[in-house]
Amino acid sequence: MIEAKAPGKLYIAGEYAVVETGHPAIVVAINQFVTVSVSATTGYGSIVSKQYQENSIYWQRVGDEIVFDDRDNPFHYILSAIRLTEKYAREMGHPLALYDLKVDSDLDSEDGKKYGLGSSAAVTVATVKALNEFYGLHMTADQLYKLSAIAHLDVQGNGSLGDIAASVYGGWVAYRSFDKQWLAAARRQHTITELLNRDWPQLDIELLTAPANMELLIGWTGSPASTAHLVDRIADSQTTTNKETDYQNFLHQSDAILERIIAGFRAGDLEAIQQGIRDNQDALNYLTQFSGVEIETPALLQLRKIAEQYGGAAKSSGAGGGDCGIALIDRAADVKPLLAAWTAVGIEPLPLSVHESDPHQVAQHSVR
Template identity: 65%
Template sequence: MKAPGKLYIAGEYAVVEAGFPAIIVALNQFVTVTVAESENFGTIDSEQYKETSVNWRRAGDELVFDNRDNPFHYLLSAIRLTETYARACGRELKFYHLSVDSELDSRDGKKFGLGSSAAVTVGTVKALCKFYNLPITKDILFKMAAIAHLDVQGNGSLGDIAASVYGGWIAYHSFDHQWLASKRAEVSLVDLLNMDWPGLSVELLTPPADLRLLIGWTGSPASTSHLVDKVTWAKDKEKQEYRAFLDASRACLDRMIAGFRTGAINVIQRELRVNRKLLQHLSSFSHVSIETVALNSLCAIAEDHGGAAKTSGAGGGDCGIVLIDRHEAVDTLLQDWESEGITTLPLSVHNVMDLV
């Protein structure tokens, strides 16, 4: 089963608050998870982590792992949650060999910031739901993968999960994490998956036909969870500034989403620039480095060539994005990026048609 990677277009940081919007896009680079039934013991391996494959056995319905240290935390969380769902649906648990192959990180270990942990989580839930023949919809897949991912990361909006599940361009509003935590202690997993989650909304967007997305990678990886943690600490000290940032981000994203609905490239580009300024202000009062020197250079070059540009995701490294009219020539832009050590990622938008 495949799950695509993602990139944030706008709305970062504000989207971690319940009900606040972001625009995210799914990309045509994937994590592939396969499951094959086995006897007596199971394995988990990855093309990216050949030296640290995991063997496991069962103690009742619990998975017992032979390796104490492993890089598969999100994957293991997805397994545990999906098997809880399987038991609730009356399935008998089995042994199996589970294999992961990712296109989201390079073969030499470079991380592009395309949401590999989210895609691994989504792909694992999808593969095991198929293996156990479990009832699954995109909404249930999102909720299961969101819970499993949140159990490991502990923060974030889960917008990368939504992009991997629903595909294409989406307007995503995050759910209330505190509500979820309290409900998990009160109701069964099956009931929880079938509830409406406060604040949660996913709208599929149709981009203007002439809108082109360019992606530049700065060569410097960043930790989303650590950056979000730092902003979380800052918002408690700068409550008024943070509240103003949230309100401005919501207004900006509402206008940008309206631009998608009406097919207005100029509106989308204008609001992307507004969102960049908002993130720069957030960086200033939170003392969190969002737009690095390399990302600033990436954006400046794009703006010089008629594109609207900003950081993507938490910033601090990884990727920047450009929205530009298809009629604009981009050869010189890409050459200027290359001269500054910025790598163009030749990716396109992936639309998820079904759960296969």
């Protein structure tokens, strides 16, 4: 039996802007994992997950038709990862086989709480990694990222794919998204093998080192949110409210803030990073003002204000609208009062830490 793991993620800064080609964000891998195991079989193969036996689905009405939205269903990401990896295996001359594929996830709690830790990206990456080993494909980390990104994009249709980068490379990642229009055109002209070996326009993945005195705290608001739906609503707001100038201003703000945060990581400057976190939340609040999409919920606002009272810098993580918030604080500080204050208002501190990069897997400082 072959087993592969991929960590979950949290966005630290640059949300929404990173969906656009070339705009930066910072994302971190966390030490909770999706594990995929593959074992050869005969007759019938299977895909089994104890977490996903009963999975909720979304649907909408198009005229009189019910149209299902599969983007929050993890099995569609698994199937997409299988399809793309096996297509690559055939291009590489490997015969396909029957197997049992089992999925086990730490990213949601045993009682069904969904924390927004990037389970769809992690299960995609873990599936690709497991089949990469099963078929003996010897993919590099860059190739794992690119194949997983294609598989994830085929299901979700939007997003930045920064969560895929966190699950592949681990640690703290400065990420700029590739040109998705280029990829769509290139897929009509090139094989999977050719795509995995090409440079992707605008893609940039830089591994960062956190300041030694920085601690990451994570709080869950108790309200799950759908990233895909929130990103859809931001995109829709540009066409329905004629706010393109405001949106471009937001992108410029976000870029400048993220460059300062990345410089803070390079310099090991916690205060510069903390100020950038505060500025980024202000930029997201500006996005809310003109789009009408609530990113910082009342619970996330409470999380942020409490963290500030105890010397931390905090903001919503990822698409917001619920899920998690993060706080960055000096490691020397006593965080117990902060965590107790979160708990007192119904915010659940999550006992997670950073899943560091594997130096043997990632040979490059910057990846394109």
